[in-house]
Structure formats: C-alpha cells, structure tokens
Amino acid sequence: MMKFKSPPVNSLSLDFLTEFCISLEKLENDRACRGVIFTSAVPKIFSSGLDITEMCGKSMEHYAEFWRAVQEIWLRLYGSNMVTVAAVNGSSPAGGCLVALSCDYRIMVENPKFSIGLNEAQLGIVAPFWFKDTFVSVVGHRIAERSLQLGSLYPAPEALKFGLVDELVPEEKLQEKAMAVMAQWLALPDHARQLTKSMMRKAVLDRLVAHREEDIQNFINFISKESIQKSLRMYMEMLKKRKS
Amino acid sequence: MMKFKSPPVNSLSLDFLTEFCISLEKLENDRACRGVIFTSAVPKIFSSGLDITEMCGKSMEHYAEFWRAVQEIWLRLYGSNMVTVAAVNGSSPAGGCLVALSCDYRIMVENPKFSIGLNEAQLGIVAPFWFKDTFVSVVGHRIAERSLQLGSLYPAPEALKFGLVDELVPEEKLQEKAMAVMAQWLALPDHARQLTKSMMRKAVLDRLVAHREEDIQNFINFISKESIQKSLRMYMEMLKKRKS
Amino acid sequence: MMKFKSPPVNSLSLDFLTEFCISLEKLENDRACRGVIFTSAVPKIFSSGLDITEMCGKSMEHYAEFWRAVQEIWLRLYGSNMVTVAAVNGSSPAGGCLVALSCDYRIMVENPKFSIGLNEAQLGIVAPFWFKDTFVSVVGHRIAERSLQLGSLYPAPEALKFGLVDELVPEEKLQEKAMAVMAQWLALPDHARQLTKSMMRKAVLDRLVAHREEDIQNFINFISKESIQKSLRMYMEMLKKRKS
Numbered sequence: 244m245m246k247f248k249s250p251p252v253n254s255l256s257l258d259f260l261t262e263f264c265i266s267l268e269k270l271e272n273d274r275a276c277r278g279v280i281f282t283s284a285v286p287k288i289f290s291s292g293l294d295i296t297e298m299c300g301k302s303m304e305h306y307a308e309f310w311r312a313v314q315e316i317w318l319r320l321y322g323s324n325m326v327t328v329a330a331v332n333g334s335s336p337a338g339g340c341l342v343a344l345s346c347d348y349r350i351m352v353e354n355p356k357f358s359i360g361l362n363e364a365q366l367g368i369v370a371p372f373w374f375k376d377t378f379v380s381v382v383g384h385r386i387a388e389r390s391l392q393l394g395s396l397y398p399a400p401e402a403l404k405f406g407l408v409d410e411l412v413p414e415e416k417l418q419e420k421a422m423a424v425m426a427q428w429l430a431l432p433d434h435a436r437q438l439t440k441s442m443m444r445k446a447v448l449d450r451l452v453a454h455r456e457e458d459i460q461n462f463i464n465f466i467s468k469e470s471i472q473k474s475l476r477m478y479m480e481m482l483k484k485r486k487s
Numbered sequence: 488m489m490k491f492k493s494p495p496v497n498s499l500s501l502d503f504l505t506e507f508c509i510s511l512e513k514l515e516n517d518r519a520c521r522g523v524i525f526t527s528a529v530p531k532i533f534s535s536g537l538d539i540t541e542m543c544g545k546s547m548e549h550y551a552e553f554w555r556a557v558q559e560i561w562l563r564l565y566g567s568n569m570v571t572v573a574a575v576n577g578s579s580p581a582g583g584c585l586v587a588l589s590c591d592y593r594i595m596v597e598n599p600k601f602s603i604g605l606n607e608a609q610l611g612i613v614a615p616f617w618f619k620d621t622f623v624s625v626v627g628h629r630i631a632e633r634s635l636q637l638g639s640l641y642p643a644p645e646a647l648k649f650g651l652v653d654e655l656v657p658e659e660k661l662q663e664k665a666m667a668v669m670a671q672w673l674a675l676p677d678h679a680r681q682l683t684k685s686m687m688r689k690a691v692l693d694r695l696v697a698h699r700e701e702d703i704q705n706f707i708n709f710i711s712k713e714s715i716q717k718s719l720r721m722y723m724e725m726l727k728k729r730k731s
Numbered sequence: 732m733m734k735f736k737s738p739p740v741n742s743l744s745l746d747f748l749t750e751f752c753i754s755l756e757k758l759e760n761d762r763a764c765r766g767v768i769f770t771s772a773v774p775k776i777f778s779s780g781l782d783i784t785e786m787c788g789k790s791m792e793h794y795a796e797f798w799r800a801v802q803e804i805w806l807r808l809y810g811s812n813m814v815t816v817a818a819v820n821g822s823s824p825a826g827g828c829l830v831a832l833s834c835d836y837r838i839m840v841e842n843p844k845f846s847i848g849l850n851e852a853q854l855g856i857v858a859p860f861w862f863k864d865t866f867v868s869v870v871g872h873r874i875a876e877r878s879l880q881l882g883s884l885y886p887a888p889e890a891l892k893f894g895l896v897d898e899l900v901p902e903e904k905l906q907e908k909a910m911a912v913m914a915q916w917l918a919l920p921d922h923a924r925q926l927t928k929s930m931m932r933k934a935v936l937d938r939l940v941a942h943r944e945e946d947i948q949n950f951i952n953f954i955s956k957e958s959i960q961k962s963l964r965m966y967m968e969m970l971k972k973r974k975s
Contacts, residue, residue, distance in 0.1 A: 347877075364675050364676070364680055364683055365675065366679075367676040369679050369686070380872045380873060383871055383872075384623075385624060385625050388624070389592070391683045392591065392683050392684055392687075393671070393672065393675060394679075428880070428881065431880070431881060432962070434855065435851070435855045435882075436852055438857045439852055439857055440876075442857070442879075443872070443876040474676070607923070608920070608927055610923075611922065612923055613923050614927070628868045628931070631931070632931040632932075635927045635930075636835065636924050636927050636928055636931075637916065638923075
C-alpha cells in the first residue's frame with residue numbers, strides 16, 4: 244500500500260512526482276511485490292492534481308522537466324505490470340483523477356462531498372491527448388467529450404453511475420475492500436494477466452512514447468502564453484483567498 | 488438560436504443546405520456569437536433528413552453537388568468552434584439525426600411520438616462512414632452496429648436510455664432548458680473548450696477531409712444504381728400516399 | 732438453424748471447427764439462406780470453447796493447423812453476409828463466448844446457472860487481439876479490460892446488464908424468440924444491411940487478415956511453452972476429476 248502524504252492537498256509537484264516515480268520503480272522491480280494500492284494519508288483529498296506553482300512563472304526548462312515527470316509517472320502507472328488499485332478516500336480532480344484512471348480498479352469512499360474528474364477546462368487549460376485517451380478508455384467517447392469540455396467534477400455517487408469509479412464503500416470499509424479486490428486480482432496467473440493488460444493499453448501508451456517530445460513542446464508553448472499564465476495566477480489567488 | 492423553417496418537414500434539400508451553410512459560416516465568423524441553438528419552426532418535426540428528391544432521377548453532377556453540400560454542413564457543424572445545442576422539438580430521422588448528433592448537446596421533447604435515429608437501412612441505403620463515426624462516438628460501437636443495420640428509429644424516452652439524446656424536457660420547457668444548457672457551456676473559457684472539442688473530434692473530421700472525393704464518388708455510384716433508384720421512387724410514392 | 736451437437740460439451744475441436752466451417756460456407760453460398768440461428772443440442776452448454784486437448788502435447792504443425800481453423804471460423808462468422816443470431820441455451824465460456832459475440836444478436840436463456848465470458852486468463856492463457864477486438868466492440872473498452880484480466884464469467888442476468896447478451900428469455904421461449912428476432916432483421920433489405928455490417932466490422936476483420944501468420948506464430952510460441960503446457964495439463968486433470 245502506497246500512501247500519498249504531501250499536505251495540504253497531495254498536489255503533484257516535481258518533488259512529489261520524482262519520489263512517486265522512484266517508489267514505483269522499486270516496487271516494479273521487486274519480484275515479491277505483485278500489486279499496489281494507492282490511497283491518501285491526507286484527510287478529504289486523494290490528490291489535487293498537478294501542482295500549479297510548477298506551471299506558473301517558471302523557466303522553459305522547468306516546464307519541460309516538470310512535464311516529462313508527469314508523462315513518466317503516467318507511463319509507469321498505466322503500463323505497470325503490477326495490479327494497481329486506487330482507494331480514493333477524498334476528492335480527486337485533474338491529475339489526481341488521472342492517477343486513479345491509470346489503475347486497474349477504482350474504489351471510492353461513498354461521500355458525495357468527494358468529487359472526481361478531469362476539470363482542466365475550468366482553469367482554462369486543456370488535458371493532453373493521453374489524459375483524454377485514458378479517460379475515453381474508462382468512460383467511453385461521449386461522456387469523455389462532454390466532461391472534458393465542461394471540466395466536470397462528479398460527486399462519488401455520480402462517478403459510479405457511468406463507471407468513472409468501479410465501486411463505492413463507506414470510508415471505514417475502504418482499506419478492507421481494497422485488500423479484497425487486490426486478492427481477487429492476484430488470484431489470476433500473473434503472466435496471462437500482464438499480457439492481457441498490455442494488450443489493452445499498449446496502443447495508448449505507444450502513442451505518448453511516439454510523441455513525447457512533441458507533447459512536451461506543446462505543453463511549454465501553451466503554458467507559457469501570457470493569457471494562460473494570467474488565468475493560472477488568478478486561480479491560485481482564488482485558492483489562497485478561499486483558504487484564508 | 489437558429490430555427491429550421493422549410494415546411495412541410497424541414498428536409499435537407501440542396502437549397503436548405505446551402506442557406507444553412509452560409510448562416511453557419513456567418514455566425515462562426517461573428518466573434519460576438521459564441522454558441523448557437525438549433526431548433527425547428529415546423530411542428531412535430533426537427534428535420535426529416537436528406538431530401539430524397541435530390542437523390543432521385545437527377546444527373547451525376549447534381550448528385551455530386553448535393554453530396555458535397557451534405558459533407559460541408561457536417562464538417563462545419565461537427566467542427567464548429569461555437570457551442571452547439573440541438574433543441575429537438577420533433578422527429579429527427581436520418582440526416583436530421585446527424586444534425587443533432589453533430590452538436591455538443593442534445594435536448595429532446597419528451598413526447599414518445601417523436602423519434603430519432605439513423606434509419607437509412609430501412610430505405611435500402613447505407614449511412615456513409617462519417618455518419619457512422621459520429622454515431623459511434625455518441626452511443627458506442629454495439630448500439631451503433633445494431634441500430635444502423637436495423638435502421639432503428641427510437642422514441643424519445645428510449646433514445647435517452649442509451650445516450651442518443653442527453654436530456655428530455657416537456658415541450659414548453661425546451662427553449663428555457665436549451666438557454667440554461669448554453670449558459671452552462673458558455674461559462675467555460677472558449678479557448679480551452681475549443682481545443683478540447685477539436686481534440687475529441689479531429690480524427691473523425693480528418694477522415695472525411697482525407698477521403699472526401701472518394702466519398703462523393705461512392706455516393707454517386709451507389710445512388711445511381713437502378714435498384715436504389717427504384718426503392719427511393721417506391722419510398723417517395725409511399726410518402727405521397729400517406730400524405731393524401 | 733444450426734445446432735451444435737458434439738457431446739459432452741460442444742468443445743471446438745479441429746474436427747468440429749472444420750465441419751462448422753464447411754456448413755457455414757454452404758449456407759453462405761446458398762442464396763435461399765439469408766440468416767442462421769446458432770444453438771446447442773447439448774443440454775446446459777452452448778459451447779465450452781476451444782478444445783484443450785488440441786492445444787496440449789501436440790506438434791507445432793498441429794497447433795498451426797488448429798489455430799488457422801479457429802481464425803477461419805471467426806473470419807467467416809464475424810464477416811458473414813447472413814443475419815446471425817446466437818440462441819445461447821447453456822454456458823458459453825471462452826471460444827463459445829466468441830462464437831456468440833461474432834453474431835449480430837445474442838439471446839440467452841435467463842437461467843443464472845448459465846454463464847458466459849472470455850475466461851482465458853483463468854487458465855493462464857491470453858485471448859488473442861481479435862477476441863479482444865470483438866469483445867470491445869460489444870461491451871466497450873473498460874468492461875473488456877477488466878473482464879479479460881480477471882477472466883470473468885458472468886451469469887446470464889449480469890451479462891445482460893452490460894450488453895454482453897442482448898436479451899434473456901425463459902428456456903421454452905428461446906426458439907420462438909430467436910425466430911422473431913430473425914424475422915425482424917430479415918425485414919431489412921439485404922444489400923443495405925450487408926454493406927452496413929461490413930462497414931462496422933471491416934477494420935477488425937482486416938486486422939486479423941493482415942496479421943494472420945504472425946498470429947499463428949504467436950499462438951504456437953505461447954502454447955508450446957512448458958509453463959503453459961503444464962497449466963493446461965493441470966486444468967484438464969481438474970476437469971476429469973470434477974467429471975468423475
């Protein structure tokens with residue numbers, strides 16, 4: 244079990260991503276570890292997604308390094324040979340939602356105050372094609388198209404309805420349930436399960452691998468636009484005000 | 488709001504398509520216009536689809552011109568930068584359904600006498616691949632496969648069940664609801680929404696652009712077959728009899 | 732109506748596949764035959780899928796011949812010009828499920844003791860990409876991904892929920908219902924229906940045709956691994972014990 248613990252909101256900063264990546268690689272190479280459950284040690288939030296401070300007022304080099312780290316975590320997580328279960332015990336917008344979507348199974352606490360979704364459009368930014376591909380694979384094209392355009396966040400019960408999460412449980416049952424699901428998946432022979440997973444996900448993974456540098460360049464060009472920087476600054480100020 | 492008014496059934500004749508196209512282009516270039524609601528000024532019918540008289544007993548040149556106009560309206564509508572909402576206040580078979588499918592959101596009057604679907608197969612003709620692609624993107628592969636083979640028309644309540652329309656409302660609430668939906672979509676920053684929409688629809692749009700002349704040739708070859716002309720003539724006579 | 736009768740479980744042996752293929756070809760070339768209903772003459776089982784004895788302890792040449800026969804039956808069935816209806820009157824795992832998935836419509840007896848699914852992973856083997864493509868086309872990517880990794884078998888009522896089968900009926904109504912469905916599909920003009928079906932399925936069919944020899948080679952390499960042979964032998968012994 245891997246617990247995200249980067250208060251206050253488990254935002255995916257460059258440091259967080261780097262550490263996440265190293266931990267994941269270690270587990271992947273540890274033959275004794277066949278599966279991993281992701282959950283949060285921070286109350287009410289699974290992960291708030293990409294850290295906006297990494298995308299605001301930094302150098303081109305920094306943007307490139309940050310984006311490469313985001314790509315890397317997704318490539319490792321979506322392509323993992325391990326069984327991956329997301330035990331979503333809090334809200335999970337944007338990049339937090341991507342982490343959950345990249346797992347094999349998603350269990351969420353049935354609290355309607357916790358919401359999940361790819362809400363990038365609400366910040367005036369655009370989810371990259373591989374966020375979109377991952378999303379379409381889970382909820383289908385129509386729901387993805389509408390949700391991405393509106394930047395929709397769904398309360399847990401709604402997210403269940405169209406399969407954005409697989410199951411809801413009361414908070415106190417989350418860990419137990421996640422362990423039971425893991426046991427069910429680990430009952431299958433690893434080799435066949437891994438080949439099957441790779442068959443299902445290879446096309447989407449290969450697409451980013453083939454366009455990785457281009458995708459970094461796109462991100463840099465987009466994020467360094469003055470209009471985008473301005474909306475991100477406004478969004479951060481709004482967050483600060485809300486907090487205080 | 489754009490109201491289709493071509494009695495008796497808003498069929499998509501060459502004239503209608505040409506005017507539709509010009510109006511759409513004007514709105515698209517008008518920076519003050521960020522969204523458009525499509526509805527019908529004719530009672531009980533949204534649009535009856537492609538005008539069969541344009542496909543029957545005409546010259547090859549006419550078929551080509553007509554088909555190019557059908558392609559053009561779809562390319563503009565499906566690829567529109569504006570928010571597009573279909574307020575479906577009547578039946579909407581074949582090409583009428585395509586117009587609705589090409590919008591960002593579909594609201595339909597909850598009258599079970601109004602039906603919607605791609606029923607081309609019932610007339611002995613075949614929906615082209617881009618009708619199919621648009622349909623699959625909304626309802627998924629399985630529903631599309633079955634519905635296209637059977638030429639199914641669905642009463643509004645059934646269409647809602649599998650997402651062919653997004654919402655049903657009483658007829659008197661349709662306009663109000665369409666305005667509310669439009670307001671919700673316009674609350675998002677245009678730039679991010681447009682890039683997201685383009686990301687979702689580009690592959691399908693590009694496919695027609697790449698095969699446009701081939702698709703026109705296919706249509707001409709198919710429609711000018713004597714067997715097809717015969718079934719279209721029979722269908723038109725049936726419609727005339729039913730009317731009288 | 733074609734009745735599978737190869738007791739005890741209608742397993743798809745090389746002999747069965749060869750005969751199935753010849754029968755199908757005959758019907759396909761018989762212009763009087765526009766549709767076929769597949770069902771089982773063996774109680775409680777539609778088809779148990781590929782015959783494991785054909786994959787165990789045989790020569791490379793035998794594996795190649797067997798796999799080519801499996802490919803051939805799928806190419807003919809999935810690409811059939813006829814209307815194909817599966818009247819699933821018993822359990823239908825693995826290859827049996829593929830036969831049902833390849834039809835235009837699936838009716839299953841509403842007995843929860845009858846289950847259906849692609850459970851290859853449970854045997855430690857991997858469904859090939861064209862099983863996967865066929866499955867994804869029917870149930871969508873997410874359900875397919877989860878079900879294939881877990882090798883899930885679904886009782887009839889669950890299979891209905893996500894569209895793995897189209898309809899459930901009491902056993903005594905199965906034949907009547909299958910005939911009614913066939914009549915509904917045959918009411919459409921053949922030519923338009925066939926072109927539509929081909930448009931929906933061509934990409935998936937073409938993919939196997941383009942990679943057929945490679946797919947045979949993959950199968951041989953995989954199945955002749957000692958670890959795979961061992962799990963198949965164990966599985967067969969388990970089946971024998973269960974029987975006695």
